[in-house]
Amino acid sequence: MLQNAAQTYQSNQVTTATPADLTLMLYNGALKFIKQAKLALEDKDVTKAHEASIKVQNILYELMSTLNSDYDISKEFSRLYEYMLQRTIEANMRKDVDILLEVEDLFIQFRDTWKEAMLLAKKQG
Numbered sequence: 001m002l003q004n005a006a007q008t009y010q011s012n013q014v015t016t017a018t019p020a021d022l023t024l025m026l027y028n029g030a031l032k033f034i035k036q037a038k039l040a041l042e043d044k045d046v047t048k049a050h051e052a053s054i055k056v057q058n059i060l061y062e063l064m065s066t067l068n069s070d071y072d073i074s075k076e077f078s079r080l081y082e083y084m085l086q087r088t089i090e091a092n093m094r095k096d097v098d099i100l101l102e103v104e105d106l107f108i109q110f111r112d113t114w115k116e117a118m119l120l121a122k123k124q125g
Contacts (some may be wrong), residue, residue, distance in 0.1 A: 001027045004025065019066075020114075020117075020118050020121070021110060021118075023063070023066075023114060024111065024115065024118065025116055026059050026062060026063055027107055027111035027114060028111065029055075029059055029105060030055075030059045030060070030107050031107050031108065033055040033056045033059070033110065034052070034053045034056055034100055034107065035104075035105045036049075036052040037049045037052035037053045037056070037091075037092075037100055038097050038100050038101075038104075040052060041095055041097050041100075042097070046095060047108050049092070049095065049104065050092055053088055053089075053091065053092035053100075054092070056103070057085060057088050057089065057092075059086055060081050060085040061085070063077075063081050064078055064082070064085075067081075067100055080110075084103050084106055084107070087098070087099050087102060087103050088100075089104050092101065095125050102121070
């Protein structure tokens, strides 16, 4: 019952979120799954690590698909997301925590910058 309530709450969060909020959720989700993959690798659970890595890859595909090509910065984001995707795939194939740490650091930078941009936009709006 509690899990059902949590799923309903999470579903409502997603359906009522702004595009900016959704992007932030994707960044946070990727960080959560990278952490899961790292822990799974430490526990020698390659299946769980693989599943978590695939979720990170899917988030990166989603982030790439939602970029607005009308803005020049989108090309830079696209290149960085593509790099992060390739590194995540490599980490998954090699079962390499160090590569996951690199991708995690990039996600942290994206998330923190995005949060700052959201705060600035709210102040101006």
